[in-house]
Amino acid sequence: MNKLFVFLEKKRLLRNKNQDMNTVLTVFKWLAIVYFGLMFLLLGIGGYFSIEKAGLGMGSPIQVISRFWMYYMVAEMMMRFMLQKLPTASIKPLLVLPIPKLKIVKFYVSSSFVSAFNFVQLLFIIPFTIVCLSKGYSIIGVLAWVVAVYLCVCTMHFVNILIESYKSVFIAVIVVFGSLAAIQYFNLFDSTEYTQYLLYSVYEYPVLVLAYALILAASIWLTIRYYVTNMYMDDLLKTKVEVGTTQEMKWLDGFGTYASFLKNDLRLIMRNKRARTTVLMSILFMFYGFLVLTPGHNGEYPMFMMIFVAFFVSGGFLMMFGQYVPSWDSSYYPLMMTQNITYKNYLKSKWLIIALGTAISMLGAVLYINKSMELVYLILAMGMFNIGVNGYIVLWGGAYLKSPVDLTANKNVFGDKNAFNLRVMLISLPKLFLPVIFYYIGAAICGFWGGVVTLAIVGIIGMFFQAPVFKFIEKIYKKEKYSTLDAFKSK
Amino acid sequence: MLLNLSNMIVVNNLVKSYGQQTVLNIPSLEITKGQSVGLVGNNGAGKTTFFSLLLDLIQPSQGNISSKGNVVNETEEWKKYTGSFFDDSFLIGYLTPEEYFYFVGELRGMNRADIESYLNEYGNFFNGEVLKQRKYLRDFSKGNQKKVGIIAAFMGNPELVVLDEPFANLDPTTQLRLKELVKQKMQSRETTIIISSHDLQHTYEVSDRIIALDKGEVQKDVMTTDITFEALEAFFQI
Numbered sequence: 026m027n028k029l030f031v032f033l034e035k036k037r038l039l040r041n042k043n044q045d046m047n048t049v050l051t052v053f054k055w056l057a058i059v060y061f062g063l064m065f066l067l068l069g070i071g072g073y074f075s076i077e078k079a080g081l082g083m084g085s086p087i088q089v090i091s092r093f094w095m096y097y098m099v100a101e102m103m104m105r106f107m108l109q110k111l112p113t114a115s116i117k118p119l120l121v122l123p124i125p126k127l128k129i130v131k132f133y134v135s136s137s138f139v140s141a142f143n144f145v146q147l148l149f150i151i152p153f154t155i156v157c158l159s160k161g162y163s164i165i166g167v168l169a170w171v172v173a174v175y176l177c178v179c180t181m182h183f184v185n186i187l188i189e190s191y192k193s194v195f196i197a198v199i200v201v202f203g204s205l206a207a208i209q210y211f212n213l214f215d216s217t218e219y220t221q222y223l224l225y226s227v228y229e230y231p232v233l234v235l236a237y238a239l240i241l242a243a244s245i246w247l248t249i250r251y252y253v254t255n256m257y258m259d260d261l262l263k264t265k266v267e268v269g270t271t272q273e274m275k276w277l278d279g280f281g282t283y284a285s286f287l288k289n290d291l292r293l294i295m296r297n298k299r300a301r302t303t304v305l306m307s308i309l310f311m312f313y314g315f316l317v318l319t320p321g322h323n324g325e326y327p328m329f330m331m332i333f334v335a336f337f338v339s340g341g342f343l344m345m346f347g348q349y350v351p352s353w354d355s356s357y358y359p360l361m362m363t364q365n366i367t368y369k370n371y372l373k374s375k376w377l378i379i380a381l382g383t384a385i386s387m388l389g390a391v392l393y394i395n396k397s398m399e400l401v402y403l404i405l406a407m408g409m410f411n412i413g414v415n416g417y418i419v420l421w422g423g424a425y426l427k428s429p430v431d432l433t434a435n436k437n438v439f440g441d442k443n444a445f446n447l448r449v450m451l452i453s454l455p456k457l458f459l460p461v462i463f464y465y466i467g468a469a470i471c472g473f474w475g476g477v478v479t480l481a482i483v484g485i486i487g488m489f490f491q492a493p494v495f496k497f498i499e500k501i502y503k504k505e506k507y508s509t510l511d512a513f514k515s516k
Numbered sequence: 517m518l519l520n521l522s523n524m525i526v527v528n529n530l531v532k533s534y535g536q537q538t539v540l541n542i543p544s545l546e547i548t549k550g551q552s553v554g555l556v557g558n559n560g561a562g563k564t565t566f567f568s569l570l571l572d573l574i575q576p577s578q579g580n581i582s583s584k585g586n587v588v589n590e591t592e593e594w595k596k597y598t599g600s601f602f603d604d605s606f607l608i609g610y611l612t613p614e615e616y617f618y619f620v621g622e623l624r625g626m627n628r629a630d631i632e633s634y635l636n637e638y639g640n641f642f643n644g645e646v647l648k649q650r651k652y653l654r655d656f657s658k659g660n661q662k663k664v665g666i667i668a669a670f671m672g673n674p675e676l677v678v679l680d681e682p683f684a685n686l687d688p689t690t691q692l693r694l695k696e697l698v699k700q701k702m703q704s705r706e707t708t709i710i711i712s713s714h715d716l717q718h719t720y721e722v723s724d725r726i727i728a729l730d731k732g733e734v735q736k737d738v739m740t741t742d743i744t745f746e747a748l749e750a751f752f753q754i
Contacts, residue, residue, distance in 0.1 A: 270650060271612045271614045289608065289619060292611060356605060356609060357605055357609070358605065359571075359573055364620065365623045365624055507574055507575045
């Protein structure tokens with residue numbers, strides 16, 4: 026039976042459209058895996074010695090790791106949440122075949138486990154164990170401890186699936202992370218003082234490893250149960266019929282010809298979970314600065330980080346939503362291509378929503394007034410750059426992206442739920458490099474203000490060049506039209 | 517009918533092939549303004565391919581189609597007077613039917629009042645199952661979705677209406693109403709209607725002209741006044 030599933034999976038991957046993009050993704054994925062693999066390996070071999078050398082006064086290296094394990098878990102959880110792909114499958118044809126449901130679910134859940142996210146850690150764990158054992162720690166203690174560490178890693182895999190499936194798990198994870206962050210941020214007390222025992226006691230009482238095994242078993246059981254109970258056509262196709270109310274949105278009529286498109290895009294965002302998530306994410310990006318900005322020793326923020334933050338604060342919407350233009354319309358692209366709209370107006374309306382979203386994101390600058398006025402100016406300048414230059418680039422790139430967005434995907438338990446993944450990161454890179462280059466050109470001439478003014482001026486110039494730019498983009502869209510239509514057909 | 521300059525559609529050496537396989541080959545075909553044409557044929561005969569070419573959704577391998585003198589893959593002029601409905605990829609799932617009609621109507625240059633009176637006029641077509649249902653289009657049944665698409669295709673008095681398999685999935689009552697609608701449009705002679713169907717009976721009833729495609733080629737092209745239904749049916753019997 027499993028052979029059949031493996032066969033189906035293989036065919037699905039091989040016959041997937043959009044092969045070029047996938048090849049690029051695979052290359053980057055493996056680069057990342059190799060990078061992290063090496064890092065883990067180095068830490069595994071040298072970690073013990075460098076912790077000992079640092080002399081933190083927190084006891085043995087095992088104790089030190091136990092102490093900071095919480096932070097590692099938080100970091101890994103975030104990486105997983107953003108980058109790990111969850112199991113997807115088109116389950117409908119299998120439902121009517123004589124295969125027990127449990128078997129289908131077990132296969133897909135276990136195949137999801139075969140992911141670099143779950144194995145790369147072994148590169149740290151195994152050498153570290155060897156070093157510890159050679160240093161004469163209790164054999165049973167060390168073994169139980171590393172098994173517990175790995176069980177935690179495995180548990181996170183299933184928690185990551187459950188986050189998407191159960192609201193309560195999602196909220197629980199947020200609460201735990203939030204309180205950890207709050208304790209840390211306000212310097213209330215050193216929480217690691219207490220949390221270290223969660224892991225370290227396994228070393229002292231090896232039997233406790235069973236508790237970790239139990240937690241993993243529970244998370245596996247919950248995951249399987251979730252899929253089994255949700256494997257009905259209703260759940261697969263639509264969870265519930267939403268109450269739809271006609272919204273007129275007359276306040277948008279001022280935009281003339283583009284009004285009806287803007288209305289539709291707003292409805293798209295409000296009524297589709299996938300689109301809603303991306304917009305929520307772009308709001309979260311407004312707070313990105315609080316996460317990454319730490320003042321250097323002279324009390325100022327490093328310039329490079331500020332540029333980064335300015336890009337993400339003002340460009341969250343551009344990145345999360347704009348990136349997927351015109352893919353958002355993929356399920357009804359033939360309609361858009363046959364209605365009484367010229368390609369140019371269609372593209373312009375898309376640009377307009379990106380520009381409006383970016384303009385609103387620029388308001389995020391207000392959040393940082395107390396932190397650094399320089400950052401506020403940077404965000405505003407970066408916003409103008411994003412509207413005047415990156416807005417076009419996003420549209421231009423969209424002509425080639427051609428990956429259909431299945432708006433109903435979120436309703437499907439096996440559907441692709443990730444709104445933010447490696448793909449989005451990759452295609453965002455050029456949009457990030459450009460403003461960095463322009464800033465540094467300006468900064469080389471006139472310092473900080475030179476950089477800010479250059480960004481703003483380039484952005485404003487970009488806005489004035491709408492007509493020729495759209496002519497160019499339209500040409501590309503027209504050339505790509507047929508293959509886009511074809512690609513959007515395959516969901 | 518010999519010298520009819522008011523041609524709506526002119527097909528010129530049209531060939532569509534995928535690799536070695538030619539799926540459509542129509543050397544020439546003319547469709548007069550105001551004519552109602554039924555395109556019939558078995559699966560794979562090339563009906564949807566022809567429609568997709570007509571609406572510039574796929575590219576011809578050779579030749580072209582012009583609509584009112586506009587070559588469809590060269591200009592976008594034809595979009596102004598063409599209404600069409602194929603399948604649910606012509607519907608926006610997250611809109612209510614009303615919002616969808618407003619969207620399409622506005623694009624066709626209708627104002628609020630026009631759209632409302634249009635919907636009133638065709639209200640009975642929906643059998644009370646579509647308007648004011650407080651549901652999004654994606655949650656409607658296939659048949660009701662189709663009703664929305666068909667009615668939207670006729671919005672703003674388009675000069676050309678292209679419907680792919682409109683009778684499939686429709687309940688018997690709506691099939692009758694659709695036939696009424698098409699006949700009514702036929703009488704005014706202002707709208708050219710091209711309908712594809714597997715169903716000979718329906719197509720025969722609502723068409724001035726029947727074009728039978730087989731393996732991508734025109735096999736039969738007759739006026740319904742010149743052929744009996746039985747004769748047409750005999751053509752498909754193998």
